[in-house]
Amino acid sequence: MGWVTGIVVYVLTWWVVLFMTLPLWVRPTDPEDTGYGTGAPKQPHLWRKALLTSAIAAVVWIGIYVLVREPWISFRGG
Numbered sequence: 001m002g003w004v005t006g007i008v009v010y011v012l013t014w015w016v017v018l019f020m021t022l023p024l025w026v027r028p029t030d031p032e033d034t035g036y037g038t039g040a041p042k043q044p045h046l047w048r049k050a051l052l053t054s055a056i057a058a059v060v061w062i063g064i065y066v067l068v069r070e071p072w073i074s075f076r077g078g
Helices: 003-021 046-069
Strands: none
Touching: 003 046
C-alpha cells in the first residue's frame, strides 16, 4: 500500500466511523426551546466525536494495513 492509497483508505475509514459515532451522547432539545428543530441535539459534542472517530479510524486503518501487507489473505496468487 502506497502512501496515497493509505491516506485515501484512512479518510474513507474516518468518514464511515464518523457516521457510526454521531448518535453517541445525543439528547434532544426541550420542546419549549424556540428556534431549534425537534430532532436537533441539545449539545452535539462534535469535538469529542471527532477525536473518538480519529482514534477508532486509526486502529481500523492499522488493521487494514496489516491485512494488506501480510500474506495471510492474498489475492495475488502463488
